Amino acid sequence: MGLLRTILLRLLTTAITLFGVAVIVFFVIRVVPGNPIAMMLPPGATDEDIARLTALYGLDKSIPAQFWIWGAGVLQGDFGTSITARQPVLAMVLARLPATLELSVLALLIAVLVGGAAALTGTRLRQTKVEGGIDIAGGMALSVPDFLWGLLLILAFGVLMPIFHISGRVTPSLDLPFVTNFYLVESLIRLRLDLTLDLLSHMLLPALSLAIPLAAIIAQLLKQSLKETMHLDYVTLARTHGYSEARVIWREALPNALLPTLTLVGVQFTFLIGGTVIIERLFSYEGLGNMAIDAVINRDLPLIQGIVILFAVIFTGVNLVVDLMYAALNPRLRHG
Amino acid sequence: MTYLSVRDLTVRLKDGPALLRSVSLDVAAGEVRGLVGESGAGKSMIGKAILGILPRAVEVVSGQIVLDGVDLLTLPPAERRVRVGATCALIPQDPLTALNPSRRIGPQMTDRLVDILGWSRANAAARVQDLLAEVQIVDPARVLRQYPHELSGGMRQRILIASAFAAEPRLIVADEPTTALDVTVQKQILKLIAGMQARHGTALLFVTHDLGVVSKVCQSLSVLYAGKVVEDAAVRAFFAGPKHPYSAALLAATPKYTDPDAGLQPVPADVIAAVRAEVGHG
Amino acid sequence: MVEGRAEVKRKAGLRLWLSAGWLGALVLVALLAPLLAPNDPLAQDLFAGRLPPFWVSGADAAYPLGTDSLGRCVLSRIIFGSRLALTVALTAGVITCIIGAGLGLLAGFWRGWVDVVVSRFIDIWMAFPPVLFSILLIAVIGPGVFSIILAIVVIDWTRFARVVRAEAMAQGAMDYVASARVAGRGRMGIMLREVLPNVLPIVLVLLTLEMGIAVIVEAILSFVNLSISTDDPTWGGMISEGRSSIHQAWWVLVFPLVTLFLTVLSFSQLGEGLKDRFDPVLR
Numbered sequence: 001m002g003l004l005r006t007i008l009l010r011l012l013t014t015a016i017t018l019f020g021v022a023v024i025v026f027f028v029i030r031v032v033p034g035n036p037i038a039m040m041l042p043p044g045a046t047d048e049d050i051a052r053l054t055a056l057y058g059l060d061k062s063i064p065a066q067f068w069i070w071g072a073g074v075l076q077g078d079f080g081t082s083i084t085a086r087q088p089v090l091a092m093v094l095a096r097l098p099a100t101l102e103l104s105v106l107a108l109l110i111a112v113l114v115g116g117a118a119a120l121t122g123t124r125l126r127q128t129k130v131e132g133g134i135d136i137a138g139g140m141a142l143s144v145p146d147f148l149w150g151l152l153l154i155l156a157f158g159v160l161m162p163i164f165h166i167s168g169r170v171t172p173s174l175d176l177p178f179v180t181n182f183y184l185v186e187s188l189i190r191l192r193l194d195l196t197l198d199l200l201s202h203m204l205l206p207a208l209s210l211a212i213p214l215a216a217i218i219a220q221l222l223k224q225s226l227k228e229t230m231h232l233d234y235v236t237l238a239r240t241h242g243y244s245e246a247r248v249i250w251r252e253a254l255p256n257a258l259l260p261t262l263t264l265v266g267v268q269f270t271f272l273i274g275g276t277v278i279i280e281r282l283f284s285y286e287g288l289g290n291m292a293i294d295a296v297i298n299r300d301l302p303l304i305q306g307i308v309i310l311f312a313v314i315f316t317g318v319n320l321v322v323d324l325m326y327a328a329l330n331p332r333l334r335h336g
Numbered sequence: 337m338t339y340l341s342v343r344d345l346t347v348r349l350k351d352g353p354a355l356l357r358s359v360s361l362d363v364a365a366g367e368v369r370g371l372v373g374e375s376g377a378g379k380s381m382i383g384k385a386i387l388g389i390l391p392r393a394v395e396v397v398s399g400q401i402v403l404d405g406v407d408l409l410t411l412p413p414a415e416r417r418v419r420v421g422a423t424c425a426l427i428p429q430d431p432l433t434a435l436n437p438s439r440r441i442g443p444q445m446t447d448r449l450v451d452i453l454g455w456s457r458a459n460a461a462a463r464v465q466d467l468l469a470e471v472q473i474v475d476p477a478r479v480l481r482q483y484p485h486e487l488s489g490g491m492r493q494r495i496l497i498a499s500a501f502a503a504e505p506r507l508i509v510a511d512e513p514t515t516a517l518d519v520t521v522q523k524q525i526l527k528l529i530a531g532m533q534a535r536h537g538t539a540l541l542f543v544t545h546d547l548g549v550v551s552k553v554c555q556s557l558s559v560l561y562a563g564k565v566v567e568d569a570a571v572r573a574f575f576a577g578p579k580h581p582y583s584a585a586l587l588a589a590t591p592k593y594t595d596p597d598a599g600l601q602p603v604p605a606d607v608i609a610a611v612r613a614e615v616g617h618g
Numbered sequence: 619m620v621e622g623r624a625e626v627k628r629k630a631g632l633r634l635w636l637s638a639g640w641l642g643a644l645v646l647v648a649l650l651a652p653l654l655a656p657n658d659p660l661a662q663d664l665f666a667g668r669l670p671p672f673w674v675s676g677a678d679a680a681y682p683l684g685t686d687s688l689g690r691c692v693l694s695r696i697i698f699g700s701r702l703a704l705t706v707a708l709t710a711g712v713i714t715c716i717i718g719a720g721l722g723l724l725a726g727f728w729r730g731w732v733d734v735v736v737s738r739f740i741d742i743w744m745a746f747p748p749v750l751f752s753i754l755l756i757a758v759i760g761p762g763v764f765s766i767i768l769a770i771v772v773i774d775w776t777r778f779a780r781v782v783r784a785e786a787m788a789q790g791a792m793d794y795v796a797s798a799r800v801a802g803r804g805r806m807g808i809m810l811r812e813v814l815p816n817v818l819p820i821v822l823v824l825l826t827l828e829m830g831i832a833v834i835v836e837a838i839l840s841f842v843n844l845s846i847s848t849d850d851p852t853w854g855g856m857i858s859e860g861r862s863s864i865h866q867a868w869w870v871l872v873f874p875l876v877t878l879f880l881t882v883l884s885f886s887q888l889g890e891g892l893k894d895r896f897d898p899v900l901r
Contacts, residue, residue: 013741016738020738020739020741020742021746028755143830143882144883147841148879155872159865233428233429234433234435234436236428239417240387240388241421241452242448243421243448243451247451255436255439256436267744277750278841278842289750292753293842296753296754308746308747308750308754315747316745
């Protein structure tokens with residue numbers, strides 16, 4: 001099967017999945033008992049108000065017709081208007097997206113570095129106390145979800161040893177020269193390292209909370225995969241060449257052990273992105289997730305719809321990228 | 337002149353039974369010695385002990401492995417590794433699993449020359465290309481750019497043989513190098529190894545369960561049973577008349593050397609019992 | 619092997635008993651809450667606001683773990699909060715388990731169009747951010763215990779469905795199923811009598827883990843003020859309040875957090891311990 005066919009097939013299933021998400025979001029909001037319009041209005045609104053707002057959102061039409069109108073709008077980039085902010089949903093969502101992306105990628109980076117280092121160390125020192133310690137730490141990290149890690153980190157580094165910020169994305173009094181919302185990236189490009197440090201000191205704890213469970217999963221999967229690879233004949237043969245154990249692990253075993261780990265890490269990364277919703281809330285970090293919870297509390301349905309769909313796009317996008325990376329990295333697929 | 341001398345080597349599973357019991361054998365420079373025994377006799381374990389690739393669950397209890405006058409077991413691990421890497425090589429059993437699937441053939445072959453022996457990249461590349469030509473691979477330059485899965489099993493075994501000779505080692509351990517191959521390919525590969533050995537003058541420890549192979553390529557052989565050497569002889573003398581009853585039985589069980597019409601002769605039970613008693617096994 | 623099998627088994631056993639012990643104690647506490655709680659969990663006393671726990675100077679012996687900003691007893695609220703946590707864990711866990719495992723079993727053993735439909739749904743579900751989806755659901759149907767349970771079931775059925783489907787597929791390919799079929803037994807009978815018992819151990823492990831997840835989801839929803847009325851004691855609600863007054867009254871955050879932490883840890887350790895128990899290699 002060629003690489004191109006793989007890509008096309010994956011794009012097709014991605015499209016189907018996204019369509020499914022759109023349908024479910026749409027119907028959950030409209031079909032589930034409860035009148036969303038009544039919820040949007042303050043108590044004491046008249047029937048007339050409700051009727052007017054219903055017409056405004058096209059809710060008086062039949063449900064398939066509503067879906068048609070809404071779907072056509074979505075395809076043209078029109079996600080409707082936020083009820084609370086009275087701004088286009090798409091613009092609001094895209095303005096918050098960079099903050100969430102930076103946080104997720106930072107967390108992924110930490111998880112890959114820590115998890116990878118743990119897996120390599122555990123493999124290098126296998127069957128020693130160190131490997132046992134890594135396994136126990138990994139088990140602990142996995143049994144507790146990101147929300148609780150966040151709270152524990154707040155206690156440890158916000159109260160007991162207040163060395164990091166525990167709320168916000170950046171110190172509000174700072175003068176920000178940024179033109180995009182990718183603050184961290186832009187501060188690096190502009191070489192404003194003072195701002196980079198301030199951003200990181202805000203982002204570190206939320207990123208760590210998200211990274212701890214993922215790091216444990218990476219360590220576990222990669223170590224298992226390395227362990228299996230280390231028994232293979234080509235690794236044994238490489239040992240007879242006089243290479244050091246570290247080099248054998250790094251050059252011979254790791255590239256082959258990475259491949260099976262990659263797919264699983266992709267799925268886990270989407271879970272991490274899902275976790276940003278509550279972690280951003282916990283750390284008052286101004287990203288998409290925080291906005292989503294505000295939207296829910298304010299019953300801002302158009303905004304909620306937009307955010308959920310954007311998250312679904314990110315999720316399926318990550319899965320797609322992982323599948324394509326797998327195909328690109330696997331020599332069998334590349335040259336088959 | 338003895339190049340490799342294994343003396344009273346005893347190896348066991350950690351907290352388990354012994355796998356090799358006081359094994360001794362010598363390989364002279366340029367000599368081809370067969371190491372024969374049934375599966376489980378411990379013949380591969382000897383090769384692994386020499387090359388320092390024993391599984392982690394296995395430990396050396398006592399003995400010496402003297403390579404070129406130096407006892408490898410007394411060296412610090414790093415020094416031992418480099419010494420073995422520079423002077424010894426392994427031709428593995430299964431060519432399908434012995435090449436790294438994610439790396440091109442070229443770097444897999446040249447890395448050790450550059451990293452361990454300090455050759456220049458260009459020299460290493462030229463050397464490897466010559467060797468591939470020597471093992472009769474057509475278009476070596478192309479093969480060096482390919483991945484293992486693009487090559488046949490026979491091709492891969494040739495590459496592994498060429499790779500074993502790449503650093504001009506003084507000793508090569510061939511661990512059943514033809515067992516995993518097609519019968520038709522087996523003969524060619526055997527001839528190839530014998531030819532390469534003769535041209536390069538490398539000592540060869542040929543691990544096999546096939547006495548027919550031994551008669552074709554070896555000058556001397558050690559017969560192993562249950563982790564113990566039961567006979568050590570020159571090939572000619574051995575096939576003329578083995579001294580040990582187990583060897584004799586093993587020879588009788590090899591079809592080529594008996595009347596083909598008589599069929600296969602299993603090793604007689606009384607011989608097994610006698611040998612077991614002798615080596616103190618079960 | 620560094621440790622012998624006996625050693626591994628002993629450690630797994632200890633882990634199992636410690637977790638089961640904590641959870642058992644928690645069930646008792648929830649059942650006997652009115653007897654155990656020193657104060658009314660809802661009673662406010664603005665003159666006794668933010669009292670520290672008993673070992674800190676300035677504490678009031680009537681409030682062993684201190685009070686929150688409204689002067690409500692932290693210990694009593696933790697004790698009563700365990701009722702909601704365990705109710706949600708039990709009901710949501712069991713319902714999710716029955717629905718998810720049922721669909722997984724059907725898809726994995728029956729294959730055909732059932733499998734196609736269930737698998738497609740699993741794919742679509744995997745594209746949702748779970749926390750966001752649950753919050754969305756609750757925003758639409760309104761807060762309450764029923765909503766929390768419904769949200770957990772709707773989000774988490776795929777956890778069971780995926781694993782059970784794979785397991786049922788593996789079991790379906792085994793010889794004992796083939797021989798049962800040769801013996802002329804109906805497919806439904808084979809599925810329930812032969813396959814289900816073999817899938818049950820892993821379902822039990824998943825159920826235990828799911829209960830831990832349910833406790834966390836309940837805490838998260840209470841944390842963002844979407845579970846039940848804010849006056850009623852919930853661990854998540856207490857944590858939310860503690861988070862905002864973290865610099866003035868750390869105990870309002872720490873005690874419910876520790877309780878939640880131990881509970882979640884116990885469920886997950888119990889699940890892992892059961893997994894080892896059922897693992898034929900260790901048995």
